[in-house]
Amino acid sequence: MGSKLPPIRKFECMECKYVDYRMSTREVGETVPGDCPRCGGNLQVTAVGAPDWLIRPLELVAQKFDILDVVARPDRIELEVSSRKFPTAFRYLLKAFGGENYLPVMREQEGELRLTLVRRQEVRAGSVLVNVVLFLATVASTFVAGYYLFDGSIASAALFSASLMLMLVAHELGHKISAWHNGVVSTLPYFIPAPPPFPLGTLGAVINIKSPIPTKEALVEMGASGPITGFALSVVITFIGLTFLSPGGLEVPLPFVPVMFGLLQLLTLGRVTATFALNPLTFAGWVVMLLTMFNMIPVGQLDGGHIARAVLGRQRHFLLTRVLGFSLLFLGLAFPDLPIFFIWGLLILLFFRGYHPGALDDVSPLSLRHKALAAVALVVFILCLPIPLM
Numbered sequence: 001m002g003s004k005l006p007p008i009r010k011f012e013c014m015e016c017k018y019v020d021y022r023m024s025t026r027e028v029g030e031t032v033p034g035d036c037p038r039c040g041g042n043l044q045v046t047a048v049g050a051p052d053w054l055i056r057p058l059e060l061v062a063q064k065f066d067i068l069d070v071v072a073r074p075d076r077i078e079l080e081v082s083s084r085k086f087p088t089a090f091r092y093l094l095k096a097f098g099g100e101n102y103l104p105v106m107r108e109q110e111g112e113l114r115l116t117l118v119r120r121q122e123v124r125a126g127s128v129l130v131n132v133v134l135f136l137a138t139v140a141s142t143f144v145a146g147y148y149l150f151d152g153s154i155a156s157a158a159l160f161s162a163s164l165m166l167m168l169v170a171h172e173l174g175h176k177i178s179a180w181h182n183g184v185v186s187t188l189p190y191f192i193p194a195p196p197p198f199p200l201g202t203l204g205a206v207i208n209i210k211s212p213i214p215t216k217e218a219l220v221e222m223g224a225s226g227p228i229t230g231f232a233l234s235v236v237i238t239f240i241g242l243t244f245l246s247p248g249g250l251e252v253p254l255p256f257v258p259v260m261f262g263l264l265q266l267l268t269l270g271r272v273t274a275t276f277a278l279n280p281l282t283f284a285g286w287v288v289m290l291l292t293m294f295n296m297i298p299v300g301q302l303d304g305g306h307i308a309r310a311v312l313g314r315q316r317h318f319l320l321t322r323v324l325g326f327s328l329l330f331l332g333l334a335f336p337d338l339p340i341f342f343i344w345g346l347l348i349l350l351f352f353r354g355y356h357p358g359a360l361d362d363v364s365p366l367s368l369r370h371k372a373l374a375a376v377a378l379v380v381f382i383l384c385l386p387i388p389l390m
């Protein structure tokens with residue numbers, strides 16, 4: 001194994017004491033003028049061979065890649081590599097570095113394959129108490145919302161709250177399972193209560209991803225699993241609500257109807273309408289389709305944003321985030337009755353100003369199966385878009 005390792009020299013800056021290790025065959029005492037990355041001073045070769053902390057990472061990389069260049073410091077090892085089978089080679093590296101101090105990150109820059117080994121950050125588990133408190137607060141706020149919406153009926157309030165929470169939990173469980181499956185560390189969901197006068201009782205829930213996502217395929221799975229699961233359940237619950245329950249007391253006209261909601265109405269009522277007596281199940285289904293629509297907007301680090309980042313790449317995803325953010329903003333200005341568009345546009349532009357960090361392996365292509373999963377997610381997004389019924 002040792003024979004495959006590249007020749008390494010220690011370089012020291014003669015002015016500012018900067019030190020790094022590079023792939024080089026220079027002799028001890030040779031200088032490289034003006035090459036100090038910190039002060040621009042002269043670097044001098046002061047030792048031959050790699051230090052202990054560098055040997056093992058180089059050995060692991062050399063098992064699957066040809067190493068073309070190395071610049072290394074203890075917190076960051078930068079490599080230029082080549083490989084004839086890099087999709088599987090990177091998977092091998094992820095496994096091999098599982099118990100090591102470094103995390104491999106692969107990028108393609110100007111046709112060159114760059115592998116950076118960054119020092120692993122300790123992932124600290126947060127307190128579960130916050131998750132529990134927010135969950136209970138959201139159970140309460142959705143119950144209160146249901147109580148007001150359905151004229152003080154405790155049974156209706158309970159049914160609204162229970163079915164809504166069930167769909168939100170299914171959505172978050174979808175994320176959680178794909179996180180486990182992909183070895184990604186994530187928090188439990190944080191449910192967002194929205195007490196009156198906000199009519200829905202909740203703004204959904206979020207999971208905090210605490211460790212990097214290994215591959216683009218994992219990114220697609222992480223983004224798609226939650227919305228697809230929650231949406232599937234919302235279709236079932238809306239259908240049950242439309243078919244088996246008598247209409248409830250809620251007769252406020254909906255501002256719009258999601259495409260899937262309209263299709264289910266067509267199937268059960270024979271018409272698509274925004275003004276009909278909603279019951280707790282149909283209203284909870286409507287709320288979840290609405291929340292799914294906002295989650296699936298392919299921008300930033302929303303669920304849809306993860307998928308778009310994997311499918312479109314860094315630049316196009318960034319551009320799409322800007323374009324859709326401003327579009328929602330202008331849509332909000334054009335329809336002042338629906339301030340939610342303006343608010344979402346503003347939030348997108350404020351929260352997602354930078355690039356999405358992407359997967360550790362941002363080079364290997366998506367499998368056909370994951371492209372299909374991304375397409376299903378797109379269909380779900382379209383089925384949740386509003387049909388305006390003015």
Ligand SMILES: [Zn+2]
Binds near residue numbers: 014039040
């Ligand atoms: Zn220097």
Ligand SMILES: [Zn+2]
Binds near residue numbers: 171226
């Ligand atoms: Zn989600």
